[in-house]
Amino acid sequence: MPEKKLYEKPTIVRNMQGSMNKLAGARQRQQCGEIAGISVNELVKGFGSPLWVACEEELRLKYKNLYQAFSLRYPKVTIAYSYKTNFLPGICALFHQEGAWAEVVSGFEYEIALSLGVPGSQIIFNGPYKTREELERAVKLNSTINADSFEELYELEEIAEKLGRKVKVGIRINMKLYEANWSRFGFSLEEGDALRAAHQIAQSGNLTLSGLHIHIGTQILDKDIYRRMVERLLEFYQEITSQYSEITIEYLDVGGGFASSNTLHHEWISGEYVCPTFEEYADAICIPLTSEFSKAGHMPRLFLEPGRALVDECIHMIATLVARKDLPDGQRGLVLNAGINLLPTSYWYRFDIKPAATHNDAAGGGIAERVHLYGPLCMNIDCIQENALLPPLRAGEHLVIRNVGAYNYSQSWQFIRLRPAAVIITGTSVEYLRLPENTDYIMQLNRIPEHLAHRSG
Amino acid sequence: MPVIKNTLEIDERGFIFDPQTGSSFAINKPALFIMKELKAGLPLRSLQEALQKKYGIDSKIAKMDLADFVRQLTKLELLNPDKVSPLD
Structure with missing residues (x-):
């Protein structure tokens, strides 16, 4: 009996000339048939797709590596996991097991932290909008509160007065460091508002300035920005501590923003080559700090608020090809069962997308199709990636969209279709982090007024 | 029955050249097999069976893949336009 030849979907692609990138057209042959040792087919069989x-x-390894990089360079380091990055309780709980505090930016996130048993004193409460009730609870539970506005400082003064005790507060500072504009958060250093806020707290009989907070952005690929930020933060620290001798800054909170290896759309070079290591970030932040405080009697605690750098590369999405389209302009489209409502960061990232099944060179001869990957939503903007180079795939084949742990689940929205399950692989076992949505869950908050409840005719 | 344009150069290494338009194309091995059989005049039904037999694939996959590939050839204008008929 003749040996069967290796097979893949027959395909033909037009050769293009004039490509600017020497790697253009090179086929990414790697497949991703397993995630953490569990076959993609088994995962789909057990838990569905997407x-x-x-x-x-x-x-856990990410957390340990980040903590080690900083704690080797600065003696007082606390990591507070940024809930907004991915607030699946199982993920938050895992980081708390590792020793992380919670960094929350809303009352909703605050309640998740409490429900996980995080003491209020290990919650950092940030964000531009905190209600009076949320602030009062955070004060009572001795959370670290970083005020974002003068209005918030007035609220805190009133709360302190009501409770009859002094309240410690940090202030969020913003400064111009690079082209991105984050000036809407906190108090501007350049405009003098940061100093005014410190002054207001110093003048208050009810508040004590205990910390300086800054968060300079997200997916920051230039570690040098952190060094400049810390240097300017330290200048401000010197300014206020020399002006107000009664102030003792207990912590410097430098926020997060550390990048993952994902590739932004405008980048020519893959993100994995340009993403700084934890050690490089730690050098940029800790060298100026140790230089400032090594001879001083007082050494403030360093808070870090990472999110993306911890979770992005550790969570992936399985999706399935449901249809192929030949577009009128000669291009090809693949329709997946996962859309931008599940993967909103596709606006920023060119994801690493791999087929789950082996596509053997012996059959393929290195032919890659240039395809647009669309989602299943009935809206034209539902495109996960344009011009992806993939082996010829047919409906029913699974793809792994890698490194989607940050800001996808937490920003996903229910639209047209129900959102899928999330699972976690631990050794050889797979368990739910979140069950798939069902219609009852989605509809439970809806009400139909009596006069609308009866169909006419 | 779809017929490959007889002016096409089909290289064994998966390189196709259309001298009428100057376009060139890359194909994988199963596609090369199909193009050669089409050029030899094999009818689609027979080609589907040949594809199944050569690669050990089931009939549904062979039928869908073959139909899709012929559609690609049509859109790339690599078939003789006078002799293309709808697939069964």
């Missing part, structure tokens, strides 16, 4: 898949071992 599916968010988290890898516990990788999550």
Whole structure:
């Protein structure tokens, strides 16, 4: 009996000339048939597709590596996991097991932290909008509160007066460091508002300035920005501590923003080559700090608020090809069962997308199709990636959209279709982090007024 | 029955050249097999069976893949336009 030849979907692609990138057209032959040792087919069989898949071992390792990089360079380091990045309770709980505090930016996130048993004193409460009730609870539970506006400082003064005790407060500062504009958060250093806020607190009989907070952005690929930020933060620290001798700054909170290896759309070079290491970030932040405080009697605690750098590369999405389209302009489209409502960061990132099944060179001869990857939503903007180079795929084949742990689940929205499950792989076991949505869950908050409840005719 | 344009150069290494338009194309091995059989005049039904037999694939996949590939050839204008008929 003749040996069967290796097969893949027959395909033909037009050769293009004049490509600017020497790697253009090179086929990415790697497939991703397994996630953390579990076959993609098995995961789909057990939990469906699409599916968010988290890898516990990788999550723990990320945390340990980040903590080690900073704690080797500065003696007082606390990591507060940024809930907004991915607030699946199982993910937050995992980081708390590793020793992380919670960094929350809303009452909703604050309640998740409390529900996970995080003491109020290990919650950092940030964000531009905190209600009076949320602030009062945070004060009572001795959380670290970083005020974002003068209005918030007035609220805190009133709360302190009501409770009859002094309240410690940090202030969020913004400064111009690079082209991105984050000046809407906190008090402007350049405009003098940061100093005014410190002055207001110093003049208050009810508040004590205990910390300086800054968060300079997200997916920051230039580690040098952190060094400049810390240097300017330290100048401000010197200014206020020399002006107000009664102030003792207990912590410097430098926020997050550390990048993952994902590739932004405008980048020519893959993100994995340009993403700084944790050690490089730690050098940029800790060298100026140790230089400032090594001879001083007082050394403030360093708070970090990472999110993306901890979770992005440790959670992936499995999706399935449902249809192929030949577009009128000669291009090809693939329709997946996961859309931008599940993967909103596709606006910023060119994801690393790999087929789950092996596509053997012996059959393929290195032919890659240039395809647009669309989602299943009935809206024209539902495009996960344009011009992806993939082996010829047919309906029913699974793809793994890698490194989607940050800001996808937490920013996903229910639209047209129900959102899928999330699971975590621990060793050889797979467990739910979140069950798939069902119609009852979505509809439970709806009410139909009596006069609308009866169909006419 | 779809017929490949007889002016096409089909290289064994998966390189196709259309001298009428100057366009060139890359194909994978199963596609090369199909193009050669089409050029030899094999009818689609027979080609589907040949594809199944050569690669050990089931009939549904062979039928869908073959139909899709012929559609690609049509859109790339690599078939003789006078001799293309709808697939069964």
